Amino acid sequence: MSTAPDTTDTTAARPDPRGGPAQQKLPLFALLALATAVFITSLTETLPAGLLPAMSADLGVSESATGQTVTVYAIGTALTAIPLTAATAAWRRKRLLLAAMGGFALANTVTALSSTYALTMAARFVAGVAAGLAWALLAGYARRMAPEHLQGRAIAVAMAGIPVALSLGVPSGTFLGDALGWRVAFLAMTGLTVLLLLWIVAAVPDFPGQERGERPRMLRTLRVPGVGPVLFVTLVFVLAHTILYAYIAAYLDDLGLGGSTGLILLVFGAASLASIWITGVLVHDRLRGLTVAGALLVAVAAAVLAVLSDTTALVYAATALWGLGWGGIPTLLQTAVGDAGGTSADAAQAMLVTVWNAAMAAGGVVGGLLLDAFGSGSFPWSVLLLLLPVIAVVLYARDAGFPPRRSTADASPTSGA
Structure with missing residues (x-):
């Protein structure tokens, strides 16, 4: 990704060929292709959760x-995001995106056709590697396609694939797997990815990578002011969220609401989509405030679930608050680390991807330990306790990481590409 100003590549702000003013609209068709890529990465990761009985029987x-x-899958992403991002820094961005999504098509096809556990695990690891490449690329790609004042909104559009995958994709994949077999669900993912590859070729603009002598230096990036606080917030916030989300079915079952898990997740997904829309509108000027508000909303939701979960209506209300607080967080953290990273934004994005997936893996482990030791009732209390340092760090990092107002330099297309 180029670190030098490159106004000729910023297609969203390119002068009208008829001599009119520069375009100031989001390239929605291209951004929706990126959102579909995010959807595929998120759904590929979580799809087995709804297909475990059939997969285990076959394997x-x-x-x-x-x-x-x-x-x-998460391990593949965490282990390879940083080294692969460095190794492919000079690649054209479109070429890299096509390669990453091609990896998903290959991995999901092998998963669907595999008859052995070892081959399935290898395919899932490859899918995680492809995800590491994609996640380190997508937010910066979205920023680069948009005019300066709409870059936060562009990232929000791209990140909308996450709640759609979690609230609609996983239930749909589970239904398809139950009706036609789990292998069909994975083959359907391959088909969707092939269509996306054609969409990318037709609609997504290309951008240059970094010059050969400007490869990202990861350790140096950690010393850039603001990057550390954003990575800390990412680690602890994602850990807190995953502890509860990964075991939400067990938690709801203990409340006597196991039969309503799908509906409750739908409420969560709808609230998350609303959060993404709000974030897209306000992120350019209110990144710090939105991050604090998101953490506070999730903390309030956890408090309600901790002390008032015997009332079904309040469980639904808390779930809505949870989704409203969480939905915009991926956009906010991707934007914050891109701003803080500046000319090292690629390296910072790769670090965020690694930390994010490490937190998800840790959340599954910690949640399982909590479930065995203290029961599912410990989940909301754990979320609440973890969010206290998150809020403190966001408030503390006002000079770098989560400034009250994003500067023009922070929001420049070259800083997040």
């Missing part, structure tokens, strides 16, 4: 062993 292993297909 001849226990459901707990099959569940590790989700863990190995």
Whole structure:
């Protein structure tokens, strides 16, 4: 990704060929392609969760062993995002995006056709590697396609694929797997990815990578003011969210609401979509305030679930608050780390992807330990306690990381590409 100003590549702000003013609109068709890529990465990661019984029966292993297909995906992402981002820094951005999505098509096809557990795990690891490349690329790609004052909104559009995958994609994939078999669900993902590849070729603009002598230096990036606080907030916030979300079915079952899990997740997803829309509108000028508000909303939701979960209506209300607080967080953290990273934004994005996936993997482990030791009632209390340092760090990092107002330099197209 180029670190030098490159106004000729910023297609969203390119002068009208008829001599009119520069375009000041979001390239929605291209951004929706990126949102679909985000959808595919998120759904590929979580799809096995709804297909465990059938997958375990076919592969001849226990459901707990099959569940590790989700863990190995996160490990593949966490281990390879930083080195692969550095190794491919000079690649054209469109070429890299096509390669990453092609990796998903390959991995999901092998998963669908595999008859052995070892091959399935290898395919899932490859999918995680492709995700590491994609996640380190997508937010900066979205920023680069948009005019300066709409870059936050562009990232919000791209990140909308996350709640759509979690609230609609996973239930749909589970339904398809139940009706036609789990292999069909993975083949459907391959088909969707092939269509996306054609969409990218036709509609997504290309941008240059970094010059050969300007490869991202990861350790140096950690010393850039603001990057550390954003990565800390990412680690702890995602850990807190995953502890509850990964075991939401067990939590709701203990409340006697196991039969309503799908509906409650739909409420969460709808609130998350609303959060993404609000974030897209306000992120350019209110990144710090939105991050604090998101953490506070999730904390309030956790407090309600901790002390008032015996009232069904309040469980639904808390879920809505949770989704409203969480939905915009991926956009906010991607934007914050891109701003803080400046000319090292690629390296900072790769670090965020690594920390994010490490937090997800840790959340699954910590949640399981809490469930065995203290029961599911410990989840909301854990979320609440973890969010206290998150809020403190966001408030503390006002000079770099989460400034009260984003500067023009922070929001420049070259800083987040």
